[in-house]
């Protein structure tokens with residue numbers, strides 16, 4: 520199956536571009552994955568079949584700018600949630 524959720528690419532872009540302004544408690548791989556997963560769970564998926572997905576990614580980014588889907592808002596919420604209770608080893612050593 521060659522089905523891809525374009526939202527994964529969009530969230531990954533937003534997460535990378537906005538990392539500094541998110542004021543992350545921890546930015547290890549586990550925490551970033553948790554933020555990524557939580558954000559995706561709160562966004563409508565955009566599945567495509569064609570692996571040449573760049574136009575779709577752009578389309579989703581443009582929709583986001585119009586405020587229909589606020590990816591950054593959802594990513595920020597996810598970062599806050601994960602930051603309150605990080606599940607990685609950095610905070611769970613005892």
Ligand SMILES: [Zn+2]
Pocket residue numbers: 545546547548549550551605606607608609
């Ligand atoms: Zn962490």
